[in-house]
Amino acid sequence: MRPATAWQAMAQRPAGFLTSSWPWRSLAYLAGGVIVGAIAVLVFTAGLATGIVLLVVLLGIAPLVGLVLGSTVVASVERRRLRLVDLDPVPDPHRTPEAPGFKAWVATRLKEQATWRELTFTLISAAALWWLDLLVLGFSFGVPAVTISSVDGDTWPWAVFGSVVLLASPYTLTSWAGARAAMARTFLAPRDQELGEELREVRATQSRLLDSFDAERIRIERDLHDGAQQRLVSLGMTLGMLRLDTPEDSPQSELLTQAETQLMTAQQELRALIRGLNPPVLADHGLVAAIEDYAGRFPIPVTVDLRLPRRLPRKIETTMYFLINEALTNIAKHSGAGTAAVHGRYHSDLLILDITDDGHGGVDTEAGSGVTGLADRVAALEGRMRVSSPAGGPTLLHVEVPCRFA
Structure with missing residues (x-):
């Protein structure tokens, strides 16, 4: 574009x-x-x-x-x-x-x-x-x-x-x-x-939906942590007690080993899911630390250059985290990029983000791609998003969101 x-x-x-x-x-x-x-x-x-x-x-x-x-x-x-x-x-x-x-x-x-x-x-x-x-x-x-x-x-x-x-x-x-x-x-x-009254109501509805999604996401994270994760821990303890009464060279011992391996994999996947729903580093240390942590675990090298005067308001901070998260996920899945970069600044009550990659480009913003979901997140904050993605790359995602500190 x-x-x-x-x-x-x-x-x-x-x-x-x-x-x-x-x-x-x-x-x-x-x-x-x-x-x-x-x-x-x-x-x-x-x-x-x-x-x-x-x-x-x-x-x-x-x-x-x-x-x-x-x-x-x-x-x-x-x-x-x-x-x-x-x-x-x-x-x-x-x-x-x-x-x-x-x-x-x-x-x-x-x-x-x-x-x-x-x-x-x-x-x-x-x-x-x-x-x-x-x-x-x-x-x-x-x-x-x-x-x-x-x-x-x-x-x-x-x-x-x-x-x-x-x-x-x-x-x-x-x-x-x-x-x-x-x-x-x-x-x-x-x-x-x-x-107009109608447009104001649309914006108010977008804001309420964003708040509702945020509250639902936190509820799901809490239920998984207090419910499913605790049950898996209890199951691990039961398997451990069963291991004590099972001879090591018996067929049951091999089945127990398989069950313990699958349980460990399930626990790792559940922890990753919980961390993705409500990253502790985001809640404790803010957007910059959370993005740096996420980039450090990303499958391709990501350069992070985010300079913010202080922690952003919660709604903006959470929305921007998941926007960057989703944008980087799209890069890893579809762009064929070898590197990516996240650049962000705060200037004159405006949060400005640039997410770039050196992939093959050609993103079609009109084809209902993942970019549409990103645009919806930005629109809910009354911001603007533009995409430049010529065939052959590189791709630039530019986001501007109004941001005022209390």
Whole structure:
């Protein structure tokens, strides 16, 4: 699957990034930002000046309200522009007015929190963002143009510097475009309270199911530990007592040996099952230690690079453990990989995981594969998951989950 954002494009396709469309999309996004920002500055300056002047005679409220409502237009344009560097569409957070007519529309918009967030974004865009867009474009292309065109015998180091800046410009543009798009999504995406009642109920149901599965998993683990495992221990003691009364060279002794071997195998399998249902290392030491422990027992080498500021909330920690567990199991079963890696960071209230392997790739996310179950786990936490798996490999599973510490 193709990358969903500009940042993912740089991370997932380091070899083919320069020949992809992402640098050009980033260039178009930033150039458009300069144009939209400059127009917004002119319109808002004129509207604000007119409103202040007319406010003296109590007629300025209309231009000022117009500026607030105009921000919704800027936000609408920005949502469309975001598709250049973020393929996931940003839903419109505004609700339909309860009554027809312009007056009802204005009243509805002025009462919505989304409108005031859009006004904030528009002011930030007009005051700073488009200037930063222009600065990045100027640095990426203006500096090389000046230094290279003015080269002579004494200034050739500047020409070298300009050439380096020009060669790095695809990464410079895409990095800033990705950061700008992430900030814009923060302001322009709908909040939970602005989502429809039906969608909120779906998310609440997903959360309840996740809690229910977690509680059921713990119950099963406890029942197996206190029930089946104890019975197997008791059976082992009975076989041991029977061994004392059985001659070593009798046929019964050989049958007892077979029974003890099968009992030992059953106990090992049951312990592995219990440990998989509720790993003690996860409960006692957290996600990082649990994944390192699991990777140490994995049939292929797994590099673990998880750096978290503290233990995650229980629901996220448990879900991420079983997600990584299932993803690695899929790698061992289906990818033909020789190595795998788990990379994780926490940044700005977001847990970001990358699970990679050097297998043959070709994962079809639409064919109902094991990836579907992973996506369901992520969706239950209101996160996003993307898969890059070209034929011939490598495969990258990218997960982003909102995570806030209490």
